[in-house]
Amino acid sequence: MISSSSTSPDSEKSDGENEGDCSASLMYRINQLKRQIQKDRILSVREKHEENKRKLENHVSELLLLATSRSDSMKNPGTGKMLSVRISNPLCKVGGFLPGSGDRDYANGEEVVSSTTARLPLAENIPPYTTWIFLDKNQRMAEDQSVVGRRRIYYDQHGSSEALICSDSEEDIAEPEEEKRHFSEGEDKILWMASQEFGLNEEVLDILTHYVGGTTSEILEHCNVLRQKHQDTSGKSLKDSGDSGFGGRIFLDKSLTAALDSFDNLFCRRCLVFDCRLHGCSQILIDAVEKQTYSSDSEDDGKPCGDQCYLKVKGEANQTKCSTVDPVEESEKHISEVGGSSMVIKRTRDTDEHTDSKMQHGVSESIKTTFEKSDLVLDDQQDSSCKRRKLSLPTAVSVAAEDGPEGNGISIISNDYVSHSQEPDQSGYNHDISLHKTGDKVRNDTEDSKKETVNHASYSKNLPDWKPLEKELYSKGIEIFGRNSCLIARNLLPGLKTCMEVSSYMDNGAAALRGGSTSFFSEDNGKDGMDYMEPDISTKSRFLRRRGRTRKLKYSSKSSGHPSIWRRMADGKNQSCVQYNPCGCQPMCGKNCPCLQNGTCCEKYCGCSKSCKNRFRGCHCAKSQCRSRQCPCFAAGRECDPDVCRNCWVSCGDGSLGEPPRQGEGQCGNMRLLLRQQQRILLGKSDVAGWGAFLKNPVYKNDYLGEYTGELISHREADKRGKIYDRANSSFLFDLNDQYVLDAYRKGDKLKFANHSSNPNCYAKVMLVAGDHRVGIFAKERIEASEELFYDYRYGPDQAPIWARKPEGTKSDDSPAPQGRPKKHQ
């Protein structure tokens, strides 16, 4: 039947005469169906109602029981009978109109004069506030908190008490309801009937849109959904059996990107938390050109990482390593001396393949990892029946000693460890082919830590055990740690693979699998490259989108200006800061770099290289503590960043735990927001108006008091909220930068209660802290303990509300902050 919807136009034409009949009958059918549905609806409502009635009866009887039981329990206590007493002895009685006197039109109300009134003593009230949530860190506004496009209810300004519903500007009405049309069950029925009985030609659709609403495309789409559903229900039993096996898949079978999906989407790489409320989810992933390499500390170099460490097996041969003499090495020396036939092969491997310019993913060109491979060639008999050899430490010597004289076969146990020497070794990949060949035969069986065995045949069995996820984790590990199986196993594959397995995979598996000496890394690179190419592209495209949005906002805010009243930056600068968004330029920022175009510096979160010309390079201040404009960070309105600035660092305090760490000699004094070195702020009744913020301990001039936190909202949103707040005469908006306004009305901290004064003792300053703009409140002068804090909200000349515009001197010096409330019922 559905296919009739695509009937050719001429067939419709031929039906032209019937058209009227057809639509009439359709309308008749629709109306009929509609009536049926409505009747059903009324029935169903009645049914629910009846059900509710039954429930209610039970419930009410329970309540009644409670109410009657209450009077019984009252008989025991002697006190508190006043109400009962009054019932028998009321203060006064007001007679009613006698029922017999008929319908009186004129009722004379009697004044109630009560002789005795109990007085309710004054209760001290607290200044008004709106319930708010404490924030120790700014948050971006959640979508559903927007007031844009919502109807707002106000009190009538002209004295009368009642509230009005206002859509206070035409833009609200223009706000399109982008909601997808939902079809009710009844509508489903009508649509289904129409499509089944009449087909979905234009005429039918016309009538349907008239009756059901929605656009024709929506209806068509929905009809398809219905058809699908219909088919589904008929074929349901089949599907059920098919679906059942689907749920139980294990994570390990997924690819790394799939497994990391939630990480990529939810983890904030700037705040290092999941579900960051400041930067949001699904951030653009910026891949840094330069990756920090893991510098393997000495602890990882010599000692086995555990029972299953590859060093344990092969450590015996490790002679090239270090000067410290440990028993293993002694025995090794012994072996080589006694055995005579063992040889040590040094191999250096270079990871220079990584520098391939297409592979932007990672291990940087500057890092040359030199692998030292010391292979002890042990004696092995060609005898294939003797494939296993026990190599526990004490026996190793004896084995070697025994085998030495007879030795004609060569077995290799390879030993890798990574040393990150920074000197490039261009010698290339010095791989001994013969060694490699024999290496193929050498297997490690790691079942028993004490009985390490060399197994010739297990290799091919081992490899299939590597699941795709493990392989990807492994290659990530190579990327992060280099060829250090200890670290890879410990950090990336704990519980999945042992160090030894990783090592053997690294050594033999990967190489053998790819059948060539150079294939190992290039293969890895190739894979990584693929992995990275795709996100790279999407990153870029997403980036462009983001940039477009940002700019639009910027312009719109510019064009609209700031008509509403809110607190502005107090440092006097009129141009607002520009929101920083990390760029993904690789490897260098060009002219199209969004940072460059927005006029922000590149930061450590950008993808570009450290040598990017647009990067803010931090300061080199030695002893100035970065507290003056001599410090480039301070001068630029930024806090120092221990990652960027040369001498700004964080120590673990000086033992005075709990107290904010004192700024010792030479310690940077420009990281106070970052380190939250704030003062204790107290909330109390202001001496001026409403609530006020007070200081617990005395501070010196320019000391940091705390952060003014709040919701980050767009300028558009702020315009809207500003109007609302103006009506309530209380605003907590704070201009942050070109993109955001801080709103502490609903979420903030105690500093939001600091009042305005034209002669303040504090000042607010927008600082760039780790790429984010934050508002710090600083002491403008020395402030004594428990003094109230004021700062200048910096209203523009025409922005100040009336109460803030008041001429000086009407009420002390300062015009108080808006804490008054409009009275509702007066």
Added chain:
Amino acid sequence: MAAKVPVGCEPVVGSLTPSKKKEYRVTNRLQEGKRPLYAVVFNFIDSRYFNVFATVGGNRVTVYQCLEGGVIAVLQSYIDEDKDESFYTVSWACNLDGSPFLVAGGINGVLRVIDSGSEKLHQSFVGHGDSINEVRTQPLKPSLVVSASKDESVRLWNVHTGICIMIFAGAGGHRNEVLSVDFHPSDIHRIASCGMDNTVKIWSTKEFWSYVEQSFTWMDLPSKFPTKYVQFPSVDNEILLWEPKMKENSPGEGTVDILQKYPVPECDIWFIKFSCDFHYKTAAIGNREGKIFVWELLTSPPTLIARLSHVQSKLPIRQTAMSFDGSTILSCCEDGTIWRWDVVATNSATS
């Protein structure tokens, strides 16, 4: 916005033609001061006081009793020493040992808990940041009261120990004044609140019920109680019977099925509250022009029992109160009058 109700989801709308099943006549009218009366409420907590009611207006709280023959007795009267106080709401509650309490709140934002058993102020609850628009008592545990405030929060209190048990607010909470709040009649864990942000929120306290239990045994200072800050959402989604508070129902987010509508003409102002009798059989609501509409609740479609009007009743009726059996309806008016309507036992034959 012409939000069209989809086919099959239409509410059943009651007709405005009264069924005249019952008729009510004015039997008394009291003038209580000159200030508007905002609330009138019968005591349904304690069966001994089923005919006792309380009113608030201005800085006064008054307790009355309905007697036979339209007689109203004045039992108690309380005056807040703060002349600027204007009580908006009052609710009956009771102590653990059964002492009847009155809980009133208003523009000052302080909840006054009056022990009417001893005619003394029992406690004052300070905490709301702005005026209190509604106070309601949990009928199953009448020591628990819930208050709705202009500060956009709802608070749950224990009048026995004076503890603020929970605050319902936060990111998903109301975004404008909370106008009214009430407990679910049978589910002790559920609270519904409505606000000037055009939403109705249904809160569940199930998860935090231990706080409620703790509040009864708390021996330390009430201020030291770890008040639970409940943030939205803690919701259940289905409402079976959607009672009208305003002429126009404004369903909030979530899926709400408006089942029935009880139209009330000329009821387009805020703060008009309806009332039910003890059995939830009938509801009465006043309007802006001083008329009262009495709806039968247990029928579908809804039937209007009566429309009460009087030539002298022209001012907005803020709240009505129905007596235990629905035979008496009280209404309080803007001009400080209390009207008593009694059912006239005549038209039983017409049914």
